[in-house]
Amino acid sequence: MTSGPARQFLALRARRVWKTLVRLTLPLTEALVTGVPDPARPRSRRLAPRVPHALGLLPFRTIDLVLLGDLVLTFVLFTSGLSYLRTQAVAAHSPLDREALVFAALAFSLPLALRDRWPLAAWRSAFLLVPLGMVVSRQFIGGVPYTAAASIMYALVVYTVAVRSERHVTVGAWVVTALGAWIIHPDSMAVVTGLVTASVLFGHNVRARRLAAGLLAQEERRSERALAAQAALEERARIARELHDVVAHHMSVIAIQAEAVPLQAAGDAARLEEGLGQIRALSLTAMTEMRRVLGVLRDGDGDGDTAPQPGLGRLEELVGTARSAGLTVTLGLGGDLTGLPTAVSLSAYRIAQESLSNAMRHAPGSTVSIKIVRSGAELRVQVANSAGHRSSDRPGPTGHGLIGMRERVSMLGGSLWIGPVGNGFAVTAILPIMEKT
Template sequence: MISAVVQPFWLAFFRGEADPPPPRSPRLHRSVPRPLRLLAPLDHYDVVQVADLLVAAALFHTTLMELTPTSRQPIWMVYLAGVAFSLPVALRDRWPLAAWRLALVLLPLSLRVVQQVTDMQPPYLGPAIVMYLLMLYSVAARCDRRITVVVWLASVLTVWIIDPNTMALSSVAMTVIVLFGYNVRVRRRATASRDAAVSERSVMAERARIARELHDVVAHHLSVIAIQAEAVPMTAKGDAARLEEGLAQIRGLSLEAIKELRQVLGVLRDHEGRADTTPPPGLDRLDELVGNARSAGLTVLVKRSGELEKVPTAVAVSAYRIVQESLSNAMRHAPGSAVAVELIWAGDLRVRVVNGASRRPGEAPGAGHGLMGMRERATLLGGSLEAGPMEGGGFEVKATLPLEQPS
């Protein structure tokens, strides 16, 4: 219990630290003009920090102008008051809590100097008021709530000690500034949390997209390669020419798979221009896809209707991947079957892939990631997909992909 009460005071006066400065707009980072770069230690400067230095210089100058003409004290005391009213402002952006501690220590001494020099009652010079309110705002906007409460309490007690008659008005002013700074802190943290959530969702969406692309590429090409590798020795029957031709087909399929994998993984490379910018496969490569399936033993019949070359790129890519995954499933689960592929443009793009029952045993159904990926592709475009077994054997995939994308 005692430690819970003492800890905020310990943090505020000794061990506590403020949050780092919030991210700033690029417009607040400026380049140093070329003629001045020989005199400046950096090529860029922070507009906020420069503004704080200018405000600190203005407070120092104003203090000297107000105190010097009527000073009955040594001039170094006037300069001490000027430093006390300006130095914390110069430090507040980088070390707001340390700047407040410095201000709290120097404020009573500097106000005492003001009182002796000017006989002001209360001895609240304008630069002192501006400086201290800026310190309170910086602490409230950048420090933990417990620290902020202790800072406010210490400030109220200090004002009461210096001049009890103005405690009420001063306390109201400091409370307003502290509440304003705390509200800024809450809004910043809420904005940061929202941006982090949006960024995380974007990352997850990109991961899902890459996973779908990888699954489609790997599943299709490896299925064809595996079937070809099994079929080539059987069809060649010792004929070196046919064996060489079959191996050449396998090599071509392998190179095509590598090319598509590089294209998909290009988004994971650096931003120095080395990412592969080859356009993704669309309906213009449908004949090549069908040829690969036929070489793996499927009998594929394709029916097209409408101006498919005008289909938007996103829709064409999804349609290609749906056909590719459907053919891959037919190769794995119904090898040697007949497959009908229909692409119809009728206000939207309708894709239908039907394979008959297998002529020879195939693999057992997998975990369903391919079907899940096809549904996700259709849903992202605002469409729908249905897939399931048919009566009498075989499997059917039907997708409807709108040509106008949802906003």
Template sequence: MISAVVQPLWLALYQGEAGPPHPRARWLAPRTPRWLALLPSPRLDLIQTADLLLAVIAFFITSSQAADWDTSSGNGHFLMAAAVALPIALRDRWPLWAWRAAFLALPYSVWVTSSIGVRPGDPPYTFLMAVSYLLVTYSVAVRCERRITVAVWAASVLAAWIIHPNSLAVATVLVTVTVLFGHNVRVRRSATAQLVVEERRTQEAIGAQSVLEERARIARELHDVVAHHMSVIAIQAEAVPLKAAGDPAQLEAGLADIRVLSLEAIAQLRQVLGVLRDQDGRTDTTPQPGLDRVAELIANARAAGLVVLAKLPGSLEGLPAAVGLSAYRIVQESLSNAMRHAPGATVVVDIGRDEAGLRLHITNGPGVAPAGAPGAGQGLVGMRERAALLGGTLDAGPVPVGGFQVTATLPVDGTTQRRSG
């Protein structure tokens, strides 16, 4: 119990430290004028400047007032003036030390005013003494923790009671209002600072989420490009020597097809990676593939040994680029999966357009050759994400008679609300 009372007083009078100053508003810290260029700071702190000006005014007024009280007091009036002015000058940089200086100098100032400055029975405080003390008390309440502020209030009220009990009520009201006002300012500033921190964290979280979404988008594009083209290249690299059977012309034609596919894969990889700007700020703006290039996918799949039956829409006018790209990638991934897991199978690609949007239906039967190793399933995840980002749906799974089917609906005319994420 005693420690709970003594420790705050010890902190207030000796060991405690004030918190950092609150950042100044721009209008309170303008740039230093050219004629004050010798100042160490590039900005002129108007609060500190006002404190210094007030301290100088308080010093000269108090010094003159004390000298008028007793011309025989020598340099005593300068000491009293310093006791009033110094805390004002220190209160912004070192508020707690400023209060300590004012509190410790209070007995001397009261002794001077009681001895030669006021009539018996009147409060031994001058107006500037009260202003100086209340200013430093306010600074303590704004910059120090609550227990130190309470200790400063208690010490001030106790000193007022000891020095002049008749003015205790007025002194208590003034100190209490000053402390409460300063503490309220401290609480509001802390809440504002916390709000700024939370807003910054929210912005960082939004930025991180955007980065993750962009990484996921790039990963989908890379997977679709690499998986499809590498599957076709691998199958053709295995099939070309068998088809050529030692015929140089067929071997050369097969290798030429592989080269074309490789160059196409490189070109699409550059398009995907073009979203990442280089140090000069350039980016690749080559159009991404759409449904107008589905015929190329089907031709590549047929060259790799699949039997592809295609039913394509007669017109693709008015089709958004995002829908065309997603449809292209879904067909591409479906054909790639058929090549890997059902070599030589028959694939039916049915693309149509109705009131619900763009409809895709890709079905493959069982393969005629051993299937490759099962994948990690990222292709199916990517297809579902593409459909979901457009507000569409995608279902994929095996069919009872053997094989696999993918059914997707992508909204085109806003019939389905697009989801943001």
């Protein structure tokens, strides 16, 4: 008896041999029994035209030209093969068995009609029917037993298997065909193997090209979706910046005035009415700008955004609003600020607006200095505020406002500095001025 280690070694070798046999026979098994081909590709309109209205009673709406071509070629191979077999039988002075001749002609042509819908079934039937048809044809055909019809049919069927099946299934069909050719007629095995090999290689090349084209199209669709998602994110970020600037500034002013107006009025109805009128005007302005931004979301083409974007031309209005909220604002402009690109003018306006909003929230009652100077191909925006005269519940500007500033400046390719200066806070932005061409 063998020892324990020896039995384990033999069992391991047996498992390896079994796995090797399974790996070698898997292509043959899938080709002959279990393999499933890929579905047929969708037909283009040129290969599947619609049925004319005059033939509207037909049970199908399109004409499959590929299937129709296979059926026509099957009929041609059948009739030509039957005529050839009958001629050979007469020349050989063999008795004409019509049923046998028809069976042989069908065996050499019928599988072709199945290759589009069921390629592996067509090859399997051809692999079985061709030898059976040869049993009849060899009675009066000398030399190579394969007819032209059988050769054409088998080459087309094997080509379809290579186009529609995985590589190992195609290899299994090639091996089975070569073994069958060697068994049926060894002298012609080289010719049969060469014909089948050419068909298999051509079909595999077509399959590889189609798969590559499919992967490329899929990658293009994935890239388009990624670009669309990126564009959507950028648009969302732009809208978020606009909404933040509008809400942060106007709501800050409204909140401050709502608190200050009753104290300033001191029971004077006229001053109270005047203050409430300013609050109402600011509210309407905020609502107008919010409608403009939200209109982009409602209109897919952006056609609803008809209101002009704010720019440096509205700086005086912005400064007046900040002053009404209790800030002491000085405005200094330099250089020719007319004719600036819309993106530059809007970004400069929003930077000044966000800086004033931060001063209202974090340094109420402070003194704010705004300097906007154009120098050559650059626009310099500097906003600085003092510590303020009243206490604030926040230590300094943080959050989405500063992020929005950085994003605006980054999109224009400019530079931004933000940070404390003495007891106050300062924002300095340099925006390149580049007209669109």
